[in-house]
Amino acid sequence: MKSKKIKAIIFIIIITASLSFLFYNLSFQPDTRELRAVVKEVNDSEISGSGVQKFGRQLVQVEIKEGKFKGETFNASNHLIGNFAWDYRFSEGDEILVAISETESGEIRAVIALDIYRQGWILVLLALFIILLLLYARYIGLKALFSFIGSIIIIWKVLVPGLLNGLNPLLFTTFVLIILSALILFSIAGFTKKGLAAFFGTSLSLLITIILTIFFGNKLALDGMSAPYVGEMLAAGYFNLNVRDIFYAAVVIGASGAAMDIAMDMSTTIKELKEKRPDMEMKDLIKSGFNVGSDVIGTMTTTLLLAYAGGYLTLMMAFMTRTTTLRRIFNLRIIVSEILRTIVGSIGLVIVAPITTIFAAWLYSREFKLKDIKDKFLKN
Template structure:
């Protein structure tokens, strides 16, 4: 038993190290134009502005810490535009990321200070996530890790490029979400009754969520322009994008993750009930599933509210400082957009539980099998 634990720990270490090494090399090592550096001296003489908003250029003298310029000390420019979300003023000793431009003779032409170097701590956080996931969930944790990495790949390499190319946001996003749902649910549950029940519930909830988003989004006259960083996309030249439908797609994406969670919970509940009580009929399975589902939904809807409230906490605080009336708040586009996001997501959760419960109860009441081994 002790030997098995040691082997399991070694396996976790190997898997974690391999994933981090692959992530680091694929993402960062091939780009020699952006290098890690340490700030040796700062010059704020060209910065102006009042209060917290500053404009101008901060000159930072940095020592390059990697690549072919390792050890070289150069000046880098840090441009401040008065946007607190983008600007960062560096101090001596900061470890930062510097963008290098070269001459034809492979010498440094200019350097721009981008931001604080955070990559090392991100890798530590990723390692902690992987270790805890595998330690607790073991084989299921490995499958969850596979679906997690696969989801990142699909979003980064398929969904985002497709949206930027101008593909229909709702149709394309729905297609991608169906692929993601299949990837996540079947990798965890396998091609079993539980897997098919959770996928059916998630897909049904997705379709209903899309319909609700379109209907109420149009009735509330939401155009998506209050979404973060829309201005930056426009400034980059993406005028052909349908911002309204991209906002609708974002609402649907936000709701789909929680719907998958509920669908898997309900399918697992029906599976466990049937295994413990093989004599239970379909109506009894549905009744027990509904009892469990009501408790799950009761907490999950609040969880969804807290998740969205946490993401827009500073926005809520800003309106509180202005002593805005409730009538004004409930008619502001940016606030109504988040109300739509929260309520549509919650409705999707409420719908997915009974749909999955009924379908799973029907599947487990039948004699056919969807896999070689008993589910």
């Protein structure tokens, strides 16, 4: 048994390292178009505007720190469009990312200063997360890391390209979320009764959440145009996208993570109860599970509210400065969109707890082992 666990750990380490290497090489490795540089001089003479909103061009002299231009100095342009989310004025000594455009003959056509180079500190933060996860959760933490990296790759390399290519947002997102749920839950719990109960509860809750999102989203006349960066996506030429259904898909994605958490909590609770008290009947397991679930849901619902409120804290502050009436606030499309996210997500949490509890109690009350079923299936 111990040797099997050691082999499993080695296998997960190899797969996790391979996925990490693949993702890093596909997404973070520098190329000749975007390179790290250091600002040597700045010139703000071509910047205009009043107050904090600035327009124009900041001229910066940069020294390239990597790639074939390493050590060379170029004059770069930093274009300011008056958009606080995209604009950044550089200072001498800043480490930044620049885009270098070349002609077919290899001559430099233009050098554009893009933004502050933050990738290094992102990797430090990620390393801190991995270290703490492994120190606390050990073997389970290793499996969680595998599912974490696998989920990032599936979202970035499968979900996002699929949506941009015009696949049906709700159907495709549902398919991807079911795959993700299986990856996350079975990698943590294994192909056990606990994992199966959590997966069943998550999947059924996901389908109910989709139905609620479509029904109330249509009733509230939400078209998805209030979602962040929709304008930029349309400006890039993706006019064929169903923005409303993409927004609905985003609502479901946001609710799925918390639903998986609750489903695993409830299936683990039933498993522990049955192991400590093998004589407990199904109705007793359900009753105890409901008692635990009510407390978990009580805090998780508020947690979901705080998560969404944190994302739109500055928006609420802006409303407060303008003394906007509550009637006006609760009829604004952007606010109603977030209300839909919060309430539908909370309903998903309320639904997933009893579904998972009942199914888990039924599974643990049956006299069969999933391993025997799997072996029988493979033989046939």
